[in-house]
Amino acid sequence: MPEETDLEDLRRGTDLVKRGFAQMQKGGVIMDVVTPEQARIAEDAGAVAVMALEAVPADIRKRGGVARMPDPAQVEAIIDEVSIPVMGKARIGHHTEAQILEAIGVDMVDESEVLTPADDAYHIDKREFTSPFVCGARNLGEALRRIDEGAAMIRTKGEAGTGDVNQAVHHQRTIKSAIRKLVGMNHEEREAWARKHEAPADLVHETHEMGRLPVVNFAAGGIATPADAALMMHHECDGIFVGSGIFGAEDPERMGEAIVEAVNNWDDPERLADIAAGIGKGMKGESNTGMADEDKLQGRGV
Protein backbone atom coordinates (compact mmCIF):
# COMPACT_ATOMS: atom_id res chain seq x y z
CA MET A 1 0.00 0.00 0.00
CA PRO A 2 1.13 3.61 -0.48
CA GLU A 3 3.28 5.02 2.33
CA GLU A 4 4.19 8.40 0.90
CA THR A 5 1.43 10.55 2.41
CA ASP A 6 2.94 13.98 3.05
CA LEU A 7 2.78 14.73 6.77
CA GLU A 8 3.79 18.36 6.18
CA ASP A 9 0.66 18.91 4.15
CA LEU A 10 -1.73 18.97 7.11
CA ARG A 11 -3.87 22.03 7.88
CA ARG A 12 -5.35 22.89 11.27
CA GLY A 13 -8.08 25.36 12.24
CA THR A 14 -9.68 25.53 8.78
CA ASP A 15 -13.41 26.27 8.42
CA LEU A 16 -13.92 22.62 7.48
CA VAL A 17 -12.20 21.43 10.68
CA LYS A 18 -13.95 24.00 12.90
CA ARG A 19 -17.44 23.51 11.45
CA GLY A 20 -16.81 19.75 11.34
CA PHE A 21 -16.33 19.71 15.11
CA ALA A 22 -19.76 21.33 15.54
CA GLN A 23 -21.30 18.82 13.10
CA MET A 24 -20.12 15.97 15.35
CA GLN A 25 -22.20 17.45 18.21
CA LYS A 26 -25.47 17.17 16.28
CA GLY A 27 -28.32 15.26 17.89
CA GLY A 28 -26.55 15.66 21.22
CA VAL A 29 -26.93 17.44 24.54
CA ILE A 30 -24.23 19.81 25.81
CA MET A 31 -24.45 20.37 29.56
CA ASP A 32 -23.27 23.31 31.70
CA VAL A 33 -20.94 22.22 34.50
CA VAL A 34 -19.06 24.08 37.21
CA THR A 35 -17.00 21.26 38.78
CA PRO A 36 -15.25 18.05 37.64
CA GLU A 37 -17.82 16.05 39.65
CA GLN A 38 -20.65 17.61 37.64
CA ALA A 39 -18.72 16.93 34.42
CA ARG A 40 -18.50 13.23 35.35
CA ILE A 41 -22.26 13.08 35.96
CA ALA A 42 -22.89 14.80 32.61
CA GLU A 43 -20.64 12.40 30.69
CA ASP A 44 -22.21 9.36 32.36
CA ALA A 45 -25.67 10.70 31.49
CA GLY A 46 -24.73 10.75 27.79
CA ALA A 47 -23.74 14.41 27.19
CA VAL A 48 -21.79 14.95 23.94
CA ALA A 49 -19.79 17.76 25.57
CA VAL A 50 -19.70 19.82 28.72
CA MET A 51 -19.62 23.61 28.98
CA ALA A 52 -17.35 24.89 31.76
CA LEU A 53 -18.37 28.09 33.50
CA GLU A 54 -17.84 29.62 36.94
CA ALA A 55 -21.50 29.38 37.96
CA VAL A 56 -24.63 28.15 36.17
CA PRO A 57 -26.70 30.98 34.64
CA ALA A 58 -29.46 30.78 37.28
CA ASP A 59 -26.83 31.41 39.98
CA ILE A 60 -25.21 34.19 37.95
CA ARG A 61 -28.64 35.87 37.78
CA LYS A 62 -29.20 35.58 41.52
CA ARG A 63 -25.69 36.62 42.46
CA GLY A 64 -25.36 39.65 40.16
CA GLY A 65 -21.99 41.38 39.74
CA VAL A 66 -19.54 40.81 36.88
CA ALA A 67 -19.53 37.30 35.39
CA ARG A 68 -16.21 36.23 33.85
CA MET A 69 -14.50 33.18 32.33
CA PRO A 70 -14.06 30.23 34.70
CA ASP A 71 -10.87 29.62 36.73
CA PRO A 72 -8.34 27.92 34.39
CA ALA A 73 -7.45 25.43 37.14
CA GLN A 74 -11.08 24.35 37.34
CA VAL A 75 -11.31 24.03 33.53
CA GLU A 76 -8.15 21.88 33.50
CA ALA A 77 -9.61 19.66 36.22
CA ILE A 78 -12.76 19.22 34.12
CA ILE A 79 -10.67 18.37 31.03
CA ASP A 80 -8.79 15.75 33.06
CA GLU A 81 -12.02 14.25 34.36
CA VAL A 82 -13.90 13.51 31.13
CA SER A 83 -13.21 12.05 27.68
CA ILE A 84 -15.85 14.11 25.84
CA PRO A 85 -15.12 17.62 24.50
CA VAL A 86 -14.92 20.47 26.99
CA MET A 87 -16.20 23.91 25.97
CA GLY A 88 -15.67 27.10 27.94
CA LYS A 89 -17.44 30.44 28.13
CA ALA A 90 -15.64 33.72 27.41
CA ARG A 91 -17.08 37.23 27.65
CA ILE A 92 -18.34 38.85 24.45
CA GLY A 93 -15.41 40.71 22.88
CA HIS A 94 -12.88 39.33 25.39
CA HIS A 95 -10.17 38.15 22.98
CA THR A 96 -7.79 37.30 25.83
CA GLU A 97 -10.20 35.11 27.80
CA ALA A 98 -10.75 33.15 24.58
CA GLN A 99 -6.98 32.84 24.05
CA ILE A 100 -6.55 31.54 27.61
CA LEU A 101 -9.31 28.96 27.11
CA GLU A 102 -7.69 27.86 23.85
CA ALA A 103 -4.29 27.59 25.56
CA ILE A 104 -5.77 25.32 28.25
CA GLY A 105 -7.04 22.98 25.52
CA VAL A 106 -10.74 23.83 25.51
CA ASP A 107 -12.32 22.31 22.37
CA MET A 108 -14.79 25.13 21.62
CA VAL A 109 -15.23 28.64 23.01
CA ASP A 110 -18.71 30.00 23.73
CA GLU A 111 -18.64 33.79 23.32
CA SER A 112 -21.54 34.19 25.66
CA GLU A 113 -24.07 36.85 26.65
CA VAL A 114 -24.47 34.99 29.95
CA LEU A 115 -21.18 36.60 31.03
CA THR A 116 -20.72 40.36 31.32
CA PRO A 117 -19.71 41.78 27.90
CA ALA A 118 -16.12 43.08 27.72
CA ASP A 119 -16.60 45.15 24.55
CA ASP A 120 -19.65 47.29 23.81
CA ALA A 121 -19.04 47.44 20.04
CA TYR A 122 -17.16 44.39 18.79
CA HIS A 123 -17.25 40.63 19.13
CA ILE A 124 -14.05 38.56 19.15
CA ASP A 125 -12.45 38.18 15.70
CA LYS A 126 -12.93 34.43 15.74
CA ARG A 127 -11.21 33.80 12.40
CA GLU A 128 -7.81 34.31 14.07
CA PHE A 129 -8.28 31.30 16.33
CA THR A 130 -7.51 27.63 15.73
CA SER A 131 -10.39 26.71 18.04
CA PRO A 132 -13.99 26.83 16.87
CA PHE A 133 -16.51 29.22 18.49
CA VAL A 134 -20.22 29.05 19.22
CA CYS A 135 -22.22 32.29 19.51
CA GLY A 136 -25.79 33.13 20.43
CA ALA A 137 -28.29 34.76 18.08
CA ARG A 138 -31.90 35.94 18.31
CA ASN A 139 -32.48 36.40 14.60
CA LEU A 140 -30.94 35.60 11.23
CA GLY A 141 -29.05 38.89 10.81
CA GLU A 142 -27.35 38.39 14.17
CA ALA A 143 -26.53 34.75 13.32
CA LEU A 144 -24.96 35.68 9.97
CA ARG A 145 -22.90 38.49 11.55
CA ARG A 146 -21.48 35.98 14.03
CA ILE A 147 -20.73 33.46 11.26
CA ASP A 148 -19.00 36.24 9.31
CA GLU A 149 -16.80 36.87 12.36
CA GLY A 150 -15.85 33.18 12.29
CA ALA A 151 -18.42 31.38 14.47
CA ALA A 152 -18.56 27.66 13.58
CA MET A 153 -21.84 27.08 15.41
CA ILE A 154 -24.89 29.16 16.29
CA ARG A 155 -27.24 28.70 19.23
CA THR A 156 -30.39 30.53 20.18
CA LYS A 157 -29.87 32.96 23.04
CA GLY A 158 -33.05 32.04 24.85
CA GLU A 159 -33.16 33.69 28.25
CA ALA A 160 -30.45 31.90 30.19
CA GLY A 161 -30.98 30.86 33.78
CA THR A 162 -34.76 31.24 33.75
CA GLY A 163 -35.86 27.66 33.01
CA ASP A 164 -38.45 29.28 30.71
CA VAL A 165 -38.15 27.98 27.15
CA ASN A 166 -40.29 30.62 25.42
CA GLN A 167 -37.41 32.86 24.27
CA ALA A 168 -35.46 29.94 22.78
CA VAL A 169 -38.59 29.01 20.84
CA HIS A 170 -39.04 32.64 19.77
CA HIS A 171 -35.45 32.95 18.52
CA GLN A 172 -35.55 29.65 16.66
CA ARG A 173 -38.88 30.48 15.01
CA THR A 174 -37.55 33.92 14.06
CA ILE A 175 -34.45 32.44 12.40
CA LYS A 176 -36.36 29.69 10.56
CA SER A 177 -39.02 32.12 9.38
CA ALA A 178 -36.39 34.50 7.97
CA ILE A 179 -34.68 31.60 6.15
CA ARG A 180 -38.00 30.55 4.58
CA LYS A 181 -38.47 34.11 3.31
CA LEU A 182 -34.91 34.24 1.92
CA VAL A 183 -35.43 30.99 0.03
CA GLY A 184 -38.20 32.64 -2.00
CA MET A 185 -36.31 35.87 -2.77
CA ASN A 186 -34.47 36.79 -5.94
CA HIS A 187 -30.94 38.23 -5.96
CA GLU A 188 -31.84 41.91 -5.61
CA GLU A 189 -34.38 41.23 -2.87
CA ARG A 190 -31.70 39.34 -0.95
CA GLU A 191 -29.23 42.21 -1.41
CA ALA A 192 -31.83 44.60 0.03
CA TRP A 193 -32.57 42.18 2.88
CA ALA A 194 -28.84 42.00 3.68
CA ARG A 195 -28.58 45.82 3.88
CA LYS A 196 -31.67 46.15 6.03
CA HIS A 197 -30.61 43.44 8.48
CA GLU A 198 -26.90 44.37 8.50
CA ALA A 199 -25.98 40.88 7.36
CA PRO A 200 -23.08 40.01 5.01
CA ALA A 201 -24.55 39.55 1.52
CA ASP A 202 -22.46 36.49 0.61
CA LEU A 203 -23.78 34.63 3.66
CA VAL A 204 -27.33 35.73 2.85
CA HIS A 205 -27.00 34.18 -0.62
CA GLU A 206 -25.41 31.04 0.84
CA THR A 207 -28.28 30.65 3.33
CA HIS A 208 -30.77 31.08 0.47
CA GLU A 209 -29.07 28.30 -1.51
CA MET A 210 -28.78 25.90 1.43
CA GLY A 211 -32.22 26.62 2.90
CA ARG A 212 -30.66 26.56 6.35
CA LEU A 213 -27.89 28.27 8.34
CA PRO A 214 -24.46 27.45 6.86
CA VAL A 215 -23.35 26.14 10.30
CA VAL A 216 -24.86 23.88 12.95
CA ASN A 217 -27.72 25.49 14.87
CA PHE A 218 -28.39 24.45 18.49
CA ALA A 219 -31.04 25.51 21.00
CA ALA A 220 -30.00 27.19 24.24
CA GLY A 221 -31.52 29.24 27.03
CA GLY A 222 -34.28 28.12 29.39
CA ILE A 223 -34.40 24.42 28.43
CA ALA A 224 -35.26 22.62 31.68
CA THR A 225 -37.08 19.34 30.92
CA PRO A 226 -37.06 16.42 28.45
CA ALA A 227 -40.19 17.92 26.85
CA ASP A 228 -38.44 21.30 26.39
CA ALA A 229 -35.51 19.57 24.66
CA ALA A 230 -37.84 17.56 22.39
CA LEU A 231 -39.77 20.75 21.56
CA MET A 232 -36.57 22.44 20.34
CA MET A 233 -35.78 19.39 18.15
CA HIS A 234 -39.34 19.67 16.78
CA HIS A 235 -38.41 23.27 15.85
CA GLU A 236 -35.55 21.81 13.76
CA CYS A 237 -32.63 22.60 16.05
CA ASP A 238 -29.60 20.37 15.48
CA GLY A 239 -29.08 19.73 19.20
CA ILE A 240 -29.46 21.17 22.69
CA PHE A 241 -27.52 23.13 25.28
CA VAL A 242 -28.83 22.71 28.83
CA GLY A 243 -27.57 25.23 31.34
CA SER A 244 -29.07 25.34 34.81
CA GLY A 245 -31.66 22.69 33.89
CA ILE A 246 -29.50 19.70 34.84
CA PHE A 247 -27.84 20.72 38.09
CA GLY A 248 -30.77 22.90 39.15
CA ALA A 249 -33.00 19.82 39.00
CA GLU A 250 -33.88 17.63 41.98
CA ASP A 251 -32.06 14.59 40.49
CA PRO A 252 -29.37 15.74 38.01
CA GLU A 253 -28.37 12.20 36.92
CA ARG A 254 -31.88 11.19 35.95
CA MET A 255 -32.70 14.59 34.43
CA GLY A 256 -29.51 14.41 32.33
CA GLU A 257 -30.23 10.88 31.08
CA ALA A 258 -33.86 11.75 30.36
CA ILE A 259 -32.99 14.84 28.32
CA VAL A 260 -30.44 12.84 26.27
CA GLU A 261 -33.04 10.13 25.54
CA ALA A 262 -35.71 12.74 24.80
CA VAL A 263 -33.55 14.35 22.10
CA ASN A 264 -33.19 10.96 20.36
CA ASN A 265 -36.94 10.24 20.65
CA TRP A 266 -38.25 13.80 20.17
CA ASP A 267 -40.92 12.71 17.66
CA ASP A 268 -42.31 9.77 19.66
CA PRO A 269 -44.76 11.06 22.34
CA GLU A 270 -45.26 7.63 23.93
CA ARG A 271 -41.55 7.18 24.48
CA LEU A 272 -41.33 10.77 25.75
CA ALA A 273 -44.03 10.01 28.31
CA ASP A 274 -41.94 7.10 29.64
CA ILE A 275 -38.74 9.14 29.57
CA ALA A 276 -40.25 12.08 31.46
CA ALA A 277 -42.04 9.95 34.08
CA GLY A 278 -40.87 10.02 37.69
CA ILE A 279 -37.56 11.78 37.15
CA GLY A 280 -38.01 14.33 39.94
CA LYS A 281 -38.70 18.04 39.77
CA GLY A 282 -37.10 20.32 37.20
CA MET A 283 -35.40 23.56 38.20
CA LYS A 284 -37.73 26.10 39.80
CA GLY A 285 -37.07 28.80 37.26
CA GLU A 286 -38.48 32.25 36.72
CA SER A 287 -40.95 33.23 33.98
CA ASN A 288 -39.72 35.50 31.18
CA THR A 289 -43.09 37.14 30.84
CA GLY A 290 -43.02 40.54 32.47
CA MET A 291 -39.26 40.43 33.03
CA ALA A 292 -37.80 43.93 32.66
CA ASP A 293 -35.59 44.40 29.60
CA GLU A 294 -32.62 45.41 31.76
CA ASP A 295 -32.85 42.01 33.51
CA LYS A 296 -32.63 40.12 30.22
CA LEU A 297 -29.29 38.77 29.03
CA GLN A 298 -30.29 38.18 25.40
CA GLY A 299 -29.88 41.81 24.32
CA ARG A 300 -26.15 41.72 25.02
CA GLY A 301 -23.89 41.67 21.95
CA VAL A 302 -26.09 41.97 18.88
Next chain:
Amino acid sequence: MLRAGVVAVQGDVSEHADAVRRAAAAHGEECEVVEIRQSGAVSDCDVLLMPGGESTAISRLLRTEGIDEEIRDHVAAGKPVLATCAGLIVAAADAKDDRVDPLSLLDVSVDRNAFGRQRDSFEAFLDVEGLDEPFPAVFIRAPQVDAVGDDVEVLARWDGVPVAVRQGSVVGTSFHPELTTDSRLHDLALFDGVEAEPALND
Protein backbone atom coordinates in the same frame (compact mmCIF):
# COMPACT_ATOMS: atom_id res chain seq x y z
CA MET B 1 -33.77 0.09 -4.77
CA LEU B 2 -30.99 0.10 -2.21
CA ARG B 3 -31.94 0.85 1.37
CA ALA B 4 -29.17 2.57 3.33
CA GLY B 5 -29.52 2.95 7.09
CA VAL B 6 -27.72 5.75 8.91
CA VAL B 7 -27.36 5.06 12.63
CA ALA B 8 -28.84 8.35 13.81
CA VAL B 9 -28.87 8.34 17.61
CA GLN B 10 -26.27 11.14 17.54
CA GLY B 11 -23.65 12.63 15.22
CA ASP B 12 -23.24 13.86 11.65
CA VAL B 13 -26.14 11.88 10.20
CA SER B 14 -27.26 14.11 7.31
CA GLU B 15 -23.69 14.24 5.96
CA HIS B 16 -23.60 10.44 5.68
CA ALA B 17 -27.07 10.41 4.13
CA ASP B 18 -25.88 12.86 1.45
CA ALA B 19 -22.64 10.92 0.87
CA VAL B 20 -24.36 7.56 0.38
CA ARG B 21 -26.85 9.15 -2.02
CA ARG B 22 -23.94 10.54 -4.06
CA ALA B 23 -22.12 7.21 -4.05
CA ALA B 24 -25.29 5.38 -5.12
CA ALA B 25 -25.98 7.91 -7.87
CA ALA B 26 -22.45 7.41 -9.20
CA HIS B 27 -23.43 3.75 -9.63
CA GLY B 28 -26.75 4.60 -11.21
CA GLU B 29 -28.48 2.98 -8.23
CA GLU B 30 -31.58 4.39 -6.61
CA CYS B 31 -31.12 4.74 -2.89
CA GLU B 32 -33.52 5.25 -0.03
CA VAL B 33 -31.97 6.53 3.21
CA VAL B 34 -33.50 5.75 6.60
CA GLU B 35 -32.40 7.29 9.89
CA ILE B 36 -32.17 4.71 12.67
CA ARG B 37 -32.95 6.13 16.09
CA GLN B 38 -34.99 3.21 17.47
CA SER B 39 -34.91 -0.60 17.22
CA GLY B 40 -36.68 -2.47 14.45
CA ALA B 41 -35.31 -0.68 11.37
CA VAL B 42 -31.86 -2.21 10.85
CA SER B 43 -32.96 -5.58 9.44
CA ASP B 44 -34.57 -3.90 6.40
CA CYS B 45 -31.32 -2.14 5.45
CA ASP B 46 -28.89 -3.34 2.78
CA VAL B 47 -26.01 -1.19 4.01
CA LEU B 48 -25.35 0.68 7.27
CA LEU B 49 -23.46 3.86 8.08
CA MET B 50 -22.15 4.58 11.57
CA PRO B 51 -21.44 8.33 11.76
CA GLY B 52 -19.01 10.46 13.66
CA GLY B 53 -20.10 12.02 16.93
CA GLU B 54 -19.33 11.21 20.56
CA SER B 55 -18.72 7.51 21.06
CA THR B 56 -19.80 7.57 24.73
CA ALA B 57 -23.20 9.07 23.87
CA ILE B 58 -23.70 6.87 20.77
CA SER B 59 -22.73 3.69 22.63
CA ARG B 60 -25.10 4.50 25.47
CA LEU B 61 -28.07 5.16 23.17
CA LEU B 62 -27.42 2.08 20.99
CA ARG B 63 -27.70 0.03 24.17
CA THR B 64 -30.77 1.75 25.66
CA GLU B 65 -32.58 1.65 22.30
CA GLY B 66 -31.62 -1.99 21.64
CA ILE B 67 -29.98 -1.19 18.30
CA ASP B 68 -26.59 -2.70 19.23
CA GLU B 69 -27.59 -6.35 18.68
CA GLU B 70 -29.31 -5.46 15.41
CA ILE B 71 -26.07 -4.00 14.04
CA ARG B 72 -24.19 -7.18 15.03
CA ASP B 73 -26.80 -9.26 13.17
CA HIS B 74 -26.43 -7.02 10.09
CA VAL B 75 -22.68 -7.70 10.00
CA ALA B 76 -23.14 -11.41 10.75
CA ALA B 77 -25.31 -11.53 7.61
CA GLY B 78 -22.33 -10.19 5.63
CA LYS B 79 -23.92 -6.82 4.79
CA PRO B 80 -21.71 -3.73 4.30
CA VAL B 81 -21.00 -1.15 7.02
CA LEU B 82 -18.99 2.08 6.89
CA ALA B 83 -18.06 3.35 10.36
CA THR B 84 -16.30 6.70 10.73
CA CYS B 85 -14.47 8.16 13.77
CA ALA B 86 -16.86 7.58 16.72
CA GLY B 87 -18.45 4.91 14.50
CA LEU B 88 -15.07 3.18 14.26
CA ILE B 89 -14.69 3.31 18.05
CA VAL B 90 -18.11 1.72 18.53
CA ALA B 91 -17.37 -0.87 15.80
CA ALA B 92 -14.02 -1.90 17.33
CA ALA B 93 -13.33 -4.98 19.46
CA ASP B 94 -11.67 -2.92 22.18
CA ALA B 95 -11.95 0.80 22.93
CA LYS B 96 -9.88 0.51 26.12
CA ASP B 97 -12.45 2.62 27.96
CA ASP B 98 -15.35 1.41 30.10
CA ARG B 99 -17.42 4.42 28.99
CA VAL B 100 -17.89 2.72 25.60
CA ASP B 101 -19.32 -0.77 24.86
CA PRO B 102 -17.75 -1.62 21.51
CA LEU B 103 -19.67 -3.98 19.18
CA SER B 104 -16.71 -6.07 17.92
CA LEU B 105 -17.56 -5.63 14.25
CA LEU B 106 -13.86 -5.12 13.50
CA ASP B 107 -10.98 -6.99 15.13
CA VAL B 108 -9.11 -3.82 16.04
CA SER B 109 -8.22 -1.99 19.21
CA VAL B 110 -8.61 1.80 19.19
CA ASP B 111 -7.26 4.63 21.27
CA ARG B 112 -9.94 7.33 21.67
CA ASN B 113 -8.88 10.93 20.87
CA ALA B 114 -5.30 9.74 20.28
CA PHE B 115 -4.75 12.52 17.73
CA GLY B 116 -5.40 15.05 20.49
CA ARG B 117 -7.95 17.71 21.32
CA GLN B 118 -9.82 19.92 18.83
CA ARG B 119 -6.87 22.33 18.43
CA ASP B 120 -4.91 19.32 17.03
CA SER B 121 -7.68 18.38 14.55
CA PHE B 122 -6.61 18.67 10.91
CA GLU B 123 -7.34 18.01 7.27
CA ALA B 124 -4.84 16.45 4.87
CA PHE B 125 -4.69 14.42 1.68
CA LEU B 126 -4.28 10.73 2.36
CA ASP B 127 -3.28 7.83 0.14
CA VAL B 128 -5.88 5.07 0.43
CA GLU B 129 -5.52 1.53 -0.87
CA GLY B 130 -7.94 1.07 -3.76
CA LEU B 131 -8.21 4.80 -4.63
CA ASP B 132 -6.15 6.23 -7.50
CA GLU B 133 -5.88 9.77 -6.19
CA PRO B 134 -5.24 10.99 -2.59
CA PHE B 135 -8.36 11.39 -0.47
CA PRO B 136 -9.22 14.62 1.43
CA ALA B 137 -9.32 13.32 5.00
CA VAL B 138 -10.68 15.36 7.93
CA PHE B 139 -9.51 14.21 11.38
CA ILE B 140 -11.52 15.63 14.31
CA ARG B 141 -10.41 14.62 17.80
CA ALA B 142 -9.70 11.43 15.94
CA PRO B 143 -9.03 7.94 17.32
CA GLN B 144 -6.06 5.82 16.28
CA VAL B 145 -6.11 2.12 15.56
CA ASP B 146 -3.33 0.69 17.73
CA ALA B 147 -3.70 -3.04 17.07
CA VAL B 148 -5.21 -4.98 14.17
CA GLY B 149 -6.15 -8.68 14.03
CA ASP B 150 -4.85 -11.06 11.34
CA ASP B 151 -7.99 -10.78 9.23
CA VAL B 152 -7.94 -6.99 9.11
CA GLU B 153 -6.61 -5.19 6.04
CA VAL B 154 -5.09 -1.74 6.58
CA LEU B 155 -6.32 0.61 3.82
CA ALA B 156 -4.50 3.78 4.91
CA ARG B 157 -1.95 4.98 7.41
CA TRP B 158 -1.10 8.42 8.76
CA ASP B 159 2.43 8.75 10.12
CA GLY B 160 2.64 4.95 10.19
CA VAL B 161 -0.56 4.51 12.21
CA PRO B 162 -3.57 2.70 10.63
CA VAL B 163 -6.43 5.15 10.01
CA ALA B 164 -8.60 3.12 7.60
CA VAL B 165 -9.21 -0.61 7.94
CA ARG B 166 -11.38 -3.32 6.36
CA GLN B 167 -12.48 -6.71 7.62
CA GLY B 168 -15.04 -8.63 5.60
CA SER B 169 -17.98 -6.32 4.87
CA VAL B 170 -16.97 -3.64 7.42
CA VAL B 171 -14.81 -0.58 6.70
CA GLY B 172 -13.75 1.77 9.50
CA THR B 173 -11.96 5.12 9.28
CA SER B 174 -10.47 7.44 11.92
CA PHE B 175 -11.36 10.40 9.69
CA HIS B 176 -14.62 11.74 8.23
CA PRO B 177 -15.15 10.96 4.51
CA GLU B 178 -18.71 12.34 4.93
CA LEU B 179 -17.48 15.91 5.55
CA THR B 180 -16.44 16.60 1.96
CA THR B 181 -18.30 15.97 -1.29
CA ASP B 182 -15.77 13.27 -2.27
CA SER B 183 -17.79 10.06 -1.83
CA ARG B 184 -15.14 7.60 -3.05
CA LEU B 185 -14.74 6.00 0.38
CA HIS B 186 -18.49 5.41 0.69
CA ASP B 187 -18.24 3.88 -2.75
CA LEU B 188 -15.33 1.66 -1.73
CA ALA B 189 -17.00 0.54 1.50
CA LEU B 190 -20.59 0.08 0.34
CA PHE B 191 -20.38 -0.70 -3.38
CA ASP B 192 -17.24 -2.83 -3.23
CA GLY B 193 -15.12 -0.24 -5.00
CA VAL B 194 -16.54 -1.03 -8.42
CA GLU B 195 -15.21 1.51 -10.94
CA ALA B 196 -17.27 4.65 -10.53
CA GLU B 197 -16.90 8.32 -11.19
CA PRO B 198 -15.81 10.18 -8.07
CA ALA B 199 -18.44 12.84 -7.42
CA LEU B 200 -15.93 15.58 -6.62
CA ASN B 201 -17.98 18.46 -7.89
CA ASP B 202 -21.40 17.47 -6.66
